[in-house]
Amino acid sequence: MALILRRGKVPSTPHTEFYGKPGLFSLEEIHGSYGFSGAWSRKLHARSYPTEMALPPKSAGFVMDHKPLASKPLQPFLLQTADIPAGQDAVRGRRSLLLGSSTVVSVVKPVRSMPKDQYFKNGEKHELFYVQEGRGTFSTEFGDLKFRPGHYLVVPKGVTYRVELDGDSAFLLLMESNWPISWPDRYLNPEGQAMMTAPIVETEIETPVFRGPIDKKGRYPVEIQHAGGLVTRMTLSHHPFDLVGWEGALYPFAFDIKNHHGIQREIHSAPPQHQTFESGKAPDYGFAICSFVSQIEGWHPKEVPAPYAHFNVDSDEMMFFSNANYAAREGVIRPGSMTFHPCSVVHSPHGDSARRSTSQRGEKNDRRAVMLDTFFENLQITETAWKYRDKGYAMSWYKMAHGT
Secondary structure: OOOOEEEEOOOOOOOOOOEEEOOEEOEEEEEEOOOOOOOEEEEEEOOOOOOOEOOOOEEOOOOOOOOEOOOOOOOOEEEEHHHOOOOOOOOOOEEEEEEOOOEEEEEEOOOOOOOOOOEEEEOOOEEEEEEEEOOEEEEEOOEEEEEOOOEEEEEOOOOEEEEEEOOOOOEEEEEEEOOOEEOOHHHEOOOOOEOOOOOOOHHHOEOOEOOOOOOOEEEEEEEEEEOOOEEEEEEEEEOOOOEEEEEEOOOOEEEEHHHOOOOOOOOOOOHHHHEEEEEEEOOOEEEEEEEEOOOEOOOOOOOOOOOOOEOOOOOOEEEEEOOOOOHHHOOOOOOOEEEEEOOOOOEOOOOOHHHHHHHHOOOEOOOOEEEEEEOOOOOEEEHHHHHOEOOOHHHHHHHHHHOO
């Protein structure tokens, strides 16, 4: 992040003697990325290091649902994620759909908050949630983030958190990466500030509301994901949200998809113009996240608003349709549909949607979709994805073209 924040009480000079509470020597922790070369934050604990465990580590009793499907013929996929049953909480309810060497795409449809005084930390992946349905609070050691439909939640690797729902359900898209997730470098000037030509404004992010330290002794289980989806339970002897203060550039934040300010063009714009986030480094590794938000279609007198047939031989593409107002897939998708097009498979508008889209020149569309494009990484569908696939999707272009 370009924004360096300070919350609570921290000394002005790092690694110096400091008392966050009268007579109580505070203990410093650095939460970093890329070794000591990437974004980092400094945390001041009230009285205990996060290494102090009350019980020996043990298995949490479950693993993440990372089950790749056995080899199948190459094909495009339409996954009806709205049909995946809801259940459990925001950790145990995760159902992975796409797996890569550094990327995991899942849906989470919790029906309850995480258990009281139980916490989670992803120790192997940075996380990006998109909130399709539901409201609640994402509580971390950095503070609380309220979430609502349309929110992105960016969660750096190693953040300890719990998810509390306001109601009895939610529907979340989760994208995990080995690499930190932030704004594309090309959006930032040399000072790290978003350029005036960028579709994002970093001051529109929503940062955690710091609550002050929860200075309690006890037994507090933190379940940590590691080693390809294994989960270990480490039980701390003190509350994990015990910070008297923190400062830095590595922290969780929320960003409303409506605050991606689409850039219009006279003719059709390729996906990079819709990019919101980037993980890793384009074009070498990681992925791009694009936000297809409501905006004016091209106004060239012969503009075809529907996209062209395309494939990118270096990128696998996942697209999650938050609503069904996407002209190129009209009659094929519904809210919560997800398409997956492997890099070697061409995909195109369905039926005569390209011709019909010409009537929309210069008009405002009402779409909302999230796209993930990998950089030189192939994704594999899981057993769960195969179960909820549309079996006729690969033949749907032919059927719509020939009326069969």
